[in-house]
Amino acid sequence: MSANPNDPTINWEKLAPLIPHPGRFPILQELSTKQQVALLCRVLFQEGYNDHIAGHVTYRQDDGTMLVNPWELAWDEVCASDILTIDANGKVLDGRWNVTPAINVHRDMHTLRHDVRVVIHNHSEWGSVWAACKRVPPIYDQTSALVDTDPAIYDEYLGTVNDESAGRAAVEALGEHKWALLANHGVFLVARDIRQAHLRAITLEWRCRLAWRVEQLGGGSPLAPQVAAGMGAMTDGNGFPFLWEAMARREIRRDPRVLE
Numbered sequence: 001m002s003a004n005p006n007d008p009t010i011n012w013e014k015l016a017p018l019i020p021h022p023g024r025f026p027i028l029q030e031l032s033t034k035q036q037v038a039l040l041c042r043v044l045f046q047e048g049y050n051d052h053i054a055g056h057v058t059y060r061q062d063d064g065t066m067l068v069n070p071w072e073l074a075w076d077e078v079c080a081s082d083i084l085t086i087d088a089n090g091k092v093l094d095g096r097w098n099v100t101p102a103i104n105v106h107r108d109m110h111t112l113r114h115d116v117r118v119v120i121h122n123h124s125e126w127g128s129v130w131a132a133c134k135r136v137p138p139i140y141d142q143t144s145a146l147v148d149t150d151p152a153i154y155d156e157y158l159g160t161v162n163d164e165s166a167g168r169a170a171v172e173a174l175g176e177h178k179w180a181l182l183a184n185h186g187v188f189l190v191a192r193d194i195r196q197a198h199l200r201a202i203t204l205e206w207r208c209r210l211a212w213r214v215e216q217l218g219g220g221s222p223l224a225p226q227v228a229a230g231m232g233a234m235t236d237g238n239g240f241p242f243l244w245e246a247m248a249r250r251e252i253r254r255d256p257r258v259l260e
């Protein structure tokens, strides 16, 4: 993968006024989808998606199978060869690890939302704080505004996603939203591709952390809603060039085994 005009996950036409020479930046080597899923787990671990071995990332492939990180491994140790391939019922087709029993919520989401390729659930460090308070964090800075819209708050959650009916209810509660705070539990978000999933996940966590800090100081003035919405629609909708690649490179430098 490189940040070039052929990258289908970025709308270069819309971004052309900002980036006149996108082809000058061959900034990440070609990666398999399993390598990208492993990198996404690791990068998000560094960003606060780090509740021990909790959480799952799924990626729906064209043939209806899904890639998922294994139950047994923490997100910061997973390698490409650890990523499982499962069928639409959650049965492991390829891989040496177990799949989480909580896969049902991902399976239901992929069944319901055909616009979605990537589903992420975790108990992120700062997202879980706002989820516990059942409050939407205000947008206090530019980075918090990289994705538009507020997360849905779902407060009927039963504490695990293992239960079939609870999993389906969570999926229905998300509806057409991009992301949700699951009360007393964690976060849940969906995206059309790896880059958008990365941007949404890091933006939600950043927004939650910054808002907590601002409120610790007695509060501040959120960005004007139209400014935040305009910025988020641009970056989330058209793809944020170079950011995912930079974070992926950082992780590859930290531990090149992620690609194995």
Ligand SMILES: [Zn+2]
Pocket: 054, 055, 121, 122, 123, 159, 160, 161, 185, 186
């Ligand atoms: Zn959970």
